[in-house]
Amino acid sequence: MVARFTRWLLCLVGIVLVGFAAFYFITRPSLLPQSHWAGLGDPDIRNGEMVFWAGGCTSCHAAPGAAGGAKLLLSGGLAVKSPFGTFHVPNISPDEKAGLGAWTLADFGNAIKRGVGKGGEHLYPAFPYGSYARMSDKDVNDLWGFLKTLPKSQNVAPAHELPFPFNIRLALGGWKFLYFNDQPRVVLANADDKVKRGQYLVEGPGHCGECHTSRDVLGGFVRDKWLGGAPNPEGKGQIPNITPGSKAVGSWSTADIVNYLETGFTPDYDSAGGTMAEVQQNIARLPASDREAIAAYLKAVPSR
Structure with a gap:
């Protein structure tokens, strides 16, 4: 009887481990390789600025209440409330410690088009990479070039305030499996x-x-x-x-x-x-x- 229970328990543990391994394999962060971003050449800063405005970067990443030229200081700090908790928008200025100054084009591109941070972690879709995934590599390169021309900020935004289970980033792989893709939202026949x-x-x-x-x-x-x-x-x-x-x-x-x-x-x-x-x-x-x-x-x- 004891031996049968032990076999049953070991079988159950094995199933759980295999299931977890399968889940992680399917939902692990997916990165574009460094080679993907090679050969894009020098960024077109003027086009990068247009992508910047099209993307509405200041709306979230500038300090709350910023106006005029201050909107180009992307210090973060905005608190975004949602049904899943409160997200605090990060500093994306070129500051080497508080912002993106230590990032590479590949780091930035993977955040934009894959929703993956510099440390290989899933990013929360409060950052709209589900839409940005449709951006061209050229526009990403040009935007990155423009961002590096902006002033630095040493502001460090607070950590997100998310209750369990939304504070478990690993679960975001499951969300991406269900919803994340770079295909057109609608198919338009004969579009000019x-x-x-x-x-x-x-x-x-x-x-x-x-x-x-x-x-x-x-x-x-x-x-x-x-x-x-x-x-x-x-x-x-x-x-x-x-x-x-x-x-x-x-x-x-x-x-x-x-x-x-x-x-x-x-x-x-x-x-x-x-x-x-x-x-x-x-x-x-x-x-x-x-x-x-x-x-x-x-x-x-x-x-x-």
Whole structure:
């Protein structure tokens, strides 16, 4: 009887160990090799600045309340509340100790496109690498080059405040297994170059879906509700539906959308508010052709 119980216990332990090993193998951090980033050449700093504004880097990484030139000091410190706990946005200035000054292009690229930190750890998707994964290697290289021109900050952000089990980074591998990919969010038949450019901006660096798309209980996008609106992550109100099926944006012309992205004013003379005000100000820095491309894409996506 004892021998049978011992065999049963050993079998159970073996199954658990094999299961854990399989889980880790499937969900371990996946890095792009150093060779992936070789041969990109010197970064185009001007394009890097445009990627910077398209990506809204200052909206999270500048000190809360920063204005004007102070927004380029990416000292971090913003507290982002979520259903999973509070995330404290890190310093991404070129400071060698507190920021990214000791990082390489490969370190930065793996954070952007794989959601993996310099130490090989999974990053939390509060940093929208689920969208940034669609960025081109050139844009990542150019953005990295621009970031290195910005002022340094020695500020060290507090650690995230996450309850169990969300404080276990290993579990993020499971989240990535379920939700993380670099494929288009929607398939658009016969899309012209302008729509394709808009898709790249909205689904990639612009990460518009991070706020405008509903999520399930694990924080992954609900696939058939892309850009269809979602609860406000700040806790009050609703982030609007921005597909052609919405009552608001759906009735706007392409020119109306372009004007809104440039000036912040809607066709009925309302103005962008909340966090969208800062997003609009960032997009207003992009070339007019990019705002036109974003508008063309928003007119082409499936209605929700």
